[in-house]
Amino acid sequence: MTDNPLIRLAGLAADWYTKPIDQAVDTAVRKAALDWFATTLPGTVRAPATLMAAADLGTGPGGGQAICYVGGDRTSPRRAAFLNGTASHTVEFDDIYRDGGYHPGSPTIAAALAVAHxxxxxxxxxDRAVIGGYEAGCRLASALQPGHYEFWHITATVGTIGAAVAGAMLLGLDRDRIAHAIAISTSFAGGHQQNLQGQSMVKTMHPGHAADAGLLAAYTAAAGATGALDSLHGPLGYALATGAGAGNWDAAFYGAGDWTPITRMTVKLHGCCGHIFPALDGLAAMMAQHALTPDQIAAIHVEGYGPTKTICDRPDPQSAQEARFSLQYCLAAQMILGSVRLAATEPQALADPRIRALMPMITISRAEDLAAEYPRRRMARLQLRLKDGRQIDHFQPTRHGDPDDPASTDELIVKFHELAGPVLATGExxxxxxxxxxxxxLPDALIAAPAAA
Structure with a gap:
């Protein structure tokens, strides 16, 4: 067996050309596709995808039969991949590979559908290309965490590699050519945390760029271009250059050949950053168990792992994008609205005085024991102080939707209809x-005449 992780990732993906797809894997890839449409379609009627669809991106619509769901036209594969990948990350409902802190569906499925159509x-x-793209991308994400995520948006970076693998498989490339597609894509992969955490539309475009750049890598590899096959683990390679040291390859290849990452995905049931989920789930459990109402609460303190504090401690968000990354806002919104779904970041909710009144009561700190278990475990401790003087403590060991507490198929279908239904024509x-x-x-999502979003 090769010691070169890039070659090994390419081989694991190429195995899916012929490897039997059992019932568990078949179900998983179908759920991933449904989840992708659920999170993508509401983004097709929102900026920045709508802005980009109307803009001159230097390519024009181009010749091609790929479906661009932002407007429902046929276009070139790379344009479709960029716009669909951008739309898929807009409302923060896209799937998660927990152990890598990575959203594989947005770039991988956007790229795969574009080429397949x-x-x-x-x-x-x-299906096989999506499985292979998830295989390579999710395992690579595990190798790069947690150091890479300090400065890099891993869905933007690793998403480029996942998209390249899926595209390469649909172009029929063998293991060696897939390896070159990966190598080439490592030089196309980018997307940093300042554009994730700052005031910007760029975070939403990260998966779109990843899907587009990944396809460029696949097409160039198909044309015979080569990349450095030590580009992931070499002394000047991607792992070292992006803060992951030599790379945790033992974590990357854990269980390789025995299970495939697409069977271990997290379905997002809240429309916000996944680092907020343990606190949301814990607070919901406490409110239900003790029959609490928001007016009884004097203070809430949340202990979380690293990104809970560094990314989600935003006490005064002003935009929908900021609100999705504000633990204070999301917990307050859940208490008032009952859930954090699309309505929670509409202008009316953002200005709701009841939500704003609760937010100053919510504080966040980093707990070193919880941080030590990240990214494989996503936990939170909550402390509620009530106005009558009582204090209630709760430990949340996981997130609902994670592999150890999975969302049901029924929950996924409800999510799909809630998010995608308003964008589609009647019955679609x-x-x-x-x-x-x-x-x-192939799913085609005919949205040429969508209902009002």
Whole structure:
């Protein structure tokens, strides 16, 4: 077996050309596709995807049969991948590979659908490419965490590699050519934390760029271009250059050949940053268990792992994007609105005085024992102080939707209809869900005449 992690990742992906797809893997890839459409379609009627669709990006619509869901036209694969990948990350509902802190679906499925539609490929070819793209991308994300995430947005960076693998597989490249696609894509991969955490539309565009750049890597590898095959682990390679040291390759290849990452995905059931989820789940449990109402609460303190504090401690968010990354806002919104879904970041909610009144009561700190378990475990401790003097403590050991507390298929279907239904023509949501979950053709999401979003 090769000691070169890049070659090994390429081989694991290429195995999915012929490897039997058992029921668990088949179910997982279908759920991933449904979840991708659930999170993508509401983003197709929001900026920045709508801005980019109307702009001159230097390519024009181009010739091609790839479906751009931002407007419903046929276009070139790379343009479709960019716009669809951007839309898929807009409302913060895209899937998570917990152990890598990575959203694989946004770039990988955007890239795979673009090539599959453009070339008229089979559903099976699409499914296998998605599985292979998740295999390589998720395992690489595990190798780079947690150091890489300090300065880099891992969905933007590793998403480029996942998209390159999926694209390369749909172009029919063998293991060696897939390896070169990975090597090439490491030089195309970017996206830093300042544009994730700052006032910017760029974070949303990160997966779009990853899908586009990944396809560029795949197409160039198909044309015969080569990359340095030690570009991941070499002394000047991607792992070292992006803060991951030599790379944790033992973590990357844990269970390789025995299970594939797409079967261990997290479904997001809250429309905000996943680092807030343990606190949201813990607070909901406490409110229900003790029959509490918001007016009884004097203070809430949350202890979390590193990014809970560094990314999500935002006591006064002003925009929808900031609100999705504000633990204070999301906990207050859940108490007032009952959930953190699309409505929680609409202008009316952002200005709701009831939510704003609760936010100053909520504080956050980093707990070193919880931080030591990140990224494999996402936990929180909550302390509620009530106005009557009582104090209630709660430890939240996981997030609902993670592999150890998975979302049900019914919950995923409800999420799909809630998020995607308003964007689609009447009856289209039911048809699309049936095709994705039970059909043998490529999902197409006919949204040429969508209902009002």
């Amino acid at each position: 453009d070339r008229g490929l089979s559903r099976e070819a699409f 949501a039911d048809r699309l869900a049936r095709i994705i979950l039970d059909g043998d053709t």
